[in-house]
Each structure stands twice: as C-alpha cells, then as structure tokens.
Amino acid sequence: MPYQWPLDASDLFGERYPQMINTGLPAGDVDAVRAAVTEMWADAPGGWVHEWSKLAATYADAGAHERAALAYGWAKFPTLADESKRVALAKQLEQYRLAAPGFGVRFERYVLELPYRGDTTSVPVHLLAPFDLAADRPVVLASGGVDSWKMDVHGLMVLLATRLRSRVLVFDIAGTGESTVPMTGAGGAEMVTGLIEHARSLGNGVVAHMGISMGGYFSARSGLGGEVDAAVVLGGPVEAAFTDARKDAFGMDGILGNAMGFDAPPTPEQLVAGRAEFSLRPLLDQDRNSPMLVVNGADDVHVPQHDTLVFRGRRDTVVDLVPDTGHCAVSKLPEVFPTIIGWLDRTLTAITETDR
Known part of the structure; x- marks a missing residue:
C-alpha cells in the first residue's frame, strides 16, 4: 500500500509554482490556494488535497472542465498516498473526459x-x-x-x-x-x-x-x-x-x-x-x-x-x-x-x- 511521509507543502509551492502556471492555471488562483494550504496530508480545510479540490470544483461548476482537470491533478500530487488522493485522480479523469470535446x-x-x-x-x-x-x-x-x-x-x-x-x-x-x-x-x-x-x-x-x-x-x-x-x-x-x-x-x-x-x-x-x-x-x-x-x-x-x-x-x-x-x-x-x-x-x- 502507498504511504505518507513528512513533506512541507510550502516547499512544494516554492519549487512547483512555475509548473503550475506554465501548464495552464491562472497565477491568481494558484496564489489563493498557496495562501490557504497549511499542511500536506490533511483532508480538511488548510490541507493540500482539500484546497486544490475546492478550486477544481469551482472550475467544474463553471463548466471549465480542462482547468478543473488541471486543478484536480494538483490535488492528487505528488502521489496517491491515501484515499483522498485517489479520489482526486478519479475526479481529474472525470473532468478531463468532460473537457475532451474542447481539446481541439x-x-x-x-x-x-x-x-x-x-x-x-x-x-x-x-x-x-x-x-x-x-x-x-x-x-x-x-x-x-x-x-x-x-x-x-x-x-x-x-x-x-x-x-x-x-x-x-x-x-x-x-x-x-x-x-x-x-x-x-x-x-x-x-x-x-x-x-x-x-x-x-x-x-x-x-x-x-x-x-x-x-x-x-x-x-x-x-x-x-x-x-x-x-x-x-x-x-x-x-x-x-x-x-x-x-x-x-x-x-x-x-x-x-x-x-x-x-x-x-x-x-x-x-x-x-x-x-x-x-x-x-x-x-x-x-x-x-x-x-x-x-x-x-x-x-x-x-x-x-x-x-x-x-x-x-x-x-x-x-x-x-x-x-x-x-x-x-x-x-x-x-x-x-x-x-x-x-x-x-x-x-x-x-x-x-x-x-x-
């Protein structure tokens, strides 16, 4: 079974921020999630998967399915170490398939x-x-x-x-x-x-x-x-x-x-x-x-x-x-x-x- 390990969420934002915005997410939205996240593994307010999934759900509700897929992708990042990460991957796939007609x-x-x-x-x-x-x-x-x-x-x-x-x-x-x-x-x-x-x-x-x-x-x-x-x-x-x-x-x-x-x-x-x-x-x-x-x-x-x-x-x-x-x-x-x-x-x- 996958496992969790000590991981500083703020360090991840510091390293991955260019990737987050260069692959399609607005900088302002990424900044808001960054400000809200206080820990890596908790599936609760302040937790990485919770805050990214919250942003993804906002995109999904607005019909912005491709952005929702990207945000759920960050919710499950960096690995499927627990059930909340696996749920985020499933939602990412769901939103990705909904976005497919607009892929061009x-x-x-x-x-x-x-x-x-x-x-x-x-x-x-x-x-x-x-x-x-x-x-x-x-x-x-x-x-x-x-x-x-x-x-x-x-x-x-x-x-x-x-x-x-x-x-x-x-x-x-x-x-x-x-x-x-x-x-x-x-x-x-x-x-x-x-x-x-x-x-x-x-x-x-x-x-x-x-x-x-x-x-x-x-x-x-x-x-x-x-x-x-x-x-x-x-x-x-x-x-x-x-x-x-x-x-x-x-x-x-x-x-x-x-x-x-x-x-x-x-x-x-x-x-x-x-x-x-x-x-x-x-x-x-x-x-x-x-x-x-x-x-x-x-x-x-x-x-x-x-x-x-x-x-x-x-x-x-x-x-x-x-x-x-x-x-x-x-x-x-x-x-x-x-x-x-x-x-x-x-x-x-x-x-x-x-x-x-």
Whole structure:
C-alpha cells in the first residue's frame, strides 16, 4: 500500500509554482490556494488535497472542465498516498473526459495489455491527433514523469499533436498515475517496448519517444537502445541521479519510494539498492542510439548536470543545458518547447523522406 511521509507543502509551492502556471492555471488562483494550504496530508480545510479540490470544483461548476482537470491533478500530487488522493485522480479523469470535446484535437482513450516482468499489465492510454490527419504520419509516444502524469501534461501533448501534425500516444510510466504495477527499470522498459510496437501500427511506422522527467529516463533508454526512430529526453535522469550519494529534495525520496512499490518509507540503503538498477551506463557505453535531443535546466535540484552533459559528443545527438532554470527547464517551457517541436519536425521529416 502507498504511504505518507513528512513533506512541507510550502516547499512544494516554492519549487512547483512555475509548473503550475506554465501548464495552464491562472497565477491568481494558484496564489489563493498557496495562501490557504497549511499542511500536506490533511483532508480538511488548510490541507493540500482539500484546497486544490475546492478550486477544481469551482472550475467544474463553471463548466471549465480542462482547468478543473488541471486543478484536480494538483490535488492528487505528488502521489496517491491515501484515499483522498485517489479520489482526486478519479475526479481529474472525470473532468478531463468532460473537457475532451474542447481539446481541439481528436481524442481516444483505451486500455492496452502490455508485457511487464513475465506477465501483462493493463495500461490506459490517450491518443491525440488533428481531426484531418493523414494516415501516413509519424507517431509520438509521450509521458510525464514520476509525479506529473499524462493528464497533467495535456497542454504540451496537444501542442505536439497540432504542431507536428502527428498522433501522440500518451501514457503513465510504471508506478505512476493509473499504473497498477511498481516502477522498475526493466519492467517499465518492457511496457514501453509494447507501447512502441503498438505505436508503429497507428501511422506510417515511424515512432518518436518524448519523456519528461522520469519519463525522460524511459525515452533515453529507448533512444539509446535504438528502439525508436527518434527520442527527446526532457529532464531525464540516466546515471548520476541514481548513483550519486546526495539527499533528495522536495520529497522526491517519498515520491520515488511510492512509485517503486514500497509500503513504508524505505531506508537509505533500500532506496540506493532500488535505484541502482535504473542506471543506463550499459547503454551509454554502446553506440546504438537513434537521433536524440537531450534538454534540461542547468539548475535542476533533482537531476545532476552530468545526466545531460554525458550525451555530449554522441553520434546524432543534440544537447541543450538551459541556463537559469531548473528541473525540465519548466520556467522556460515557452522557449524550450518550440525548440523540441522544431527538432522533432525536422528529424521525423528527414526519417520519413529517407524511408520513401
């Protein structure tokens, strides 16, 4: 079962504020919730889930379903550690589906049975595509990270679909969101392999993989292994984040512990052992990679610069360590995301033309 752990709500607002407003919520509304929240876990006035859900309900009552989905997304943040968080996720999905007619793109939701550690697991996915999309277009497989999931990054996914004129297949990585299995390196990668195979059947067979934060770990893995035709890694940990002896910031030890399937706070030794299997050093030592774009903020408190800079000098790889911004360059997303879209457009166009 998931677990709670000591977590300072005010610290989370300090770190995540740019993400809250850059993904679609008005700053004034975020400021009001920030002023009202006094503790993390209480499902009562002053509690994180209560105050965010109160804002979300206001949006829902006004028919602003997409904003309601975003606010419920923050209510369940950063992990489903108790029943109130699970209720918030269910309400987020309800509001997201109500918002779908206004997305401006075609929206499908369905469930895939994918391989996971010698068995299978059910994985709900969202498929976004322009209404008049031609059949012979590439597909972009995409996910958020360990605490910001597929509905939380919806606006970015719509941008990918509309600007690239492509289908975007969005999922939650293992151990997060609607996933029912723990986050492991090999097991999570098996899921991704199954998703890539499915994505190849949806368009012209060309598939790119974009991952954000911990999702970037999996896109780095599929890109380094040459499983996809192109890969974008936005703020992804690949090596030092799993092996450096350092203290996690802003509750990340509890977020990861929950995702990895612990039912109580792990000891430092358990967390180190669990993280060790994620290191991508074996793939980094090989020369199998697809074209890759690796981006992060220079001031990331979660992912050391090494995990971006280690890609410098690789064949067919572009590296961008963005100054004066933090994890996933989130405070500069309005500048960074057009760069990502431009790179994907050029790369996928070149691949498609070569295949012809």
